Amino acid sequence: MRVPVGRHRPRPVRGARRHDGGRSLPARPLDLVLDQGLGCGGGGANAMSLLRRSASWRDVTLTTDRLLLRAPRAGDEDGAAASVGHWEVVRMLAQVPWPYGRAEAVRYVEQAQAEMDGRRALHFFLVDEAGIAGGFGLAFSPVSLFAPAPVLGYWLSPDRWGRGYATEAGRAVLDHAFRTMKLKAVRSGVFFDNPASLRVQEKLGFEVVGRSEVFCLARAKTLSHIDTLMTRDRYFERRAEEGR
Numbered sequence: 001m002r003v004p005v006g007r008h009r010p011r012p013v014r015g016a017r018r019h020d021g022g023r024s025l026p027a028r029p030l031d032l033v034l035d036q037g038l039g040c041g042g043g044g045a046n047a048m049s050l051l052r053r054s055a056s057w058r059d060v061t062l063t064t065d066r067l068l069l070r071a072p073r074a075g076d077e078d079g080a081a082a083s084v085g086h087w088e089v090v091r092m093l094a095q096v097p098w099p100y101g102r103a104e105a106v107r108y109v110e111q112a113q114a115e116m117d118g119r120r121a122l123h124f125f126l127v128d129e130a131g132i133a134g135g136f137g138l139a140f141s142p143v144s145l146f147a148p149a150p151v152l153g154y155w156l157s158p159d160r161w162g163r164g165y166a167t168e169a170g171r172a173v174l175d176h177a178f179r180t181m182k183l184k185a186v187r188s189g190v191f192f193d194n195p196a197s198l199r200v201q202e203k204l205g206f207e208v209v210g211r212s213e214v215f216c217l218a219r220a221k222t223l224s225h226i227d228t229l230m231t232r233d234r235y236f237e238r239r240a241e242e243g244r
């Protein structure tokens with residue numbers, strides 16, 4: 001499974017940290033491009049010191065007041081299937097098959113681990129006191145000169161909707177993206193008929209930047225899609241306004 005928002009797709013308990021002080025990620029050439037594009041963080045010297053680090057993306061762990069965000073791992077398959085496998089969830093995701101059961105969750109966990117090992121995507125399961133509540137992903141695979149920002153995607157199990165979890169977890173992931181990874185921008189978006197997710201993105205500070213046509217695998221048709229963007233500058237402006 002992928003964790004897509006829109007046309008693109010868009011997650012360890014060990015060493016858990018607050019999201020605003022999360023573990024720095026080792027950089028690859030992609031990170032250097034993004035870092036240089038920002039003109040932030042002191043440029044080359046910073047990049048080179050990051051390059052020498054060797055932590056795995058599987059070890060990235062974020063915590064919020066109510067949630068632990070950690071990478072998918074073996075043993076998560078039943079919890080993953082239980083959180084994703086609802087028509088009202090899958091219909092809002094671009095590249096997730098329907099029906100969605102344990103086999104799909106097994107594939108997702110394997111794929112997520114491969115993508116993290118290849119540093120093509122960060123994947124988090126959101127864990128609350130009852131177990132896996134949902135997931136977030138930040139997909140770098142489509143990043144290119146023409147699409148110069150990774151894509152944020154997410155879902156919540158319907159029994160966790162309306163608690164503010166998506167907004168809370170989204171803030172933690174964006175903190176990690178902009179403060180630790182020093183990204184220039186993050187893209188996201190929603191299908192035209194997903195006002196709840198658009199509201200989440202508004203609360204996080206994303207701006208609507210356009211419309212596109214995106215194929216929804218579960219609905220087997222192309223749908224109108226609202227494209228959104230969060231830039232690094234906007235992110236820090238908003239955090240300053242919020243006093244964080």
Ligand SMILES: CC(C)(COP(=O)(O)OP(=O)(O)OC[C@H]1O[C@@H](n2cnc3c(N)ncnc32)[C@H](O)[C@@H]1OP(=O)(O)O)[C@@H](O)C(=O)NCCC(=O)NCCS
Pocket residue numbers: 004005006088089090092093153154155156157160161162163164165166167168189190191194195196197199200
């Ligand atoms: C979208 C989703 C992640 C939201 O999760 P959540 O934890 O309930 O979100 P939050 O509680 O943080 O915020 C939801 C906001 O949307 C609002 N909302 C809910 N339903 C709404 C609707 N039909 N129209 C407008 N706003 C709506 C809520 O009131 C809340 O805003 P508020 O805090 O200003 O009142 C969840 O509904 C979900 O998993 N949906 C299916 C998968 C999906 O859409 N993924 C995103 C793909 S783009």
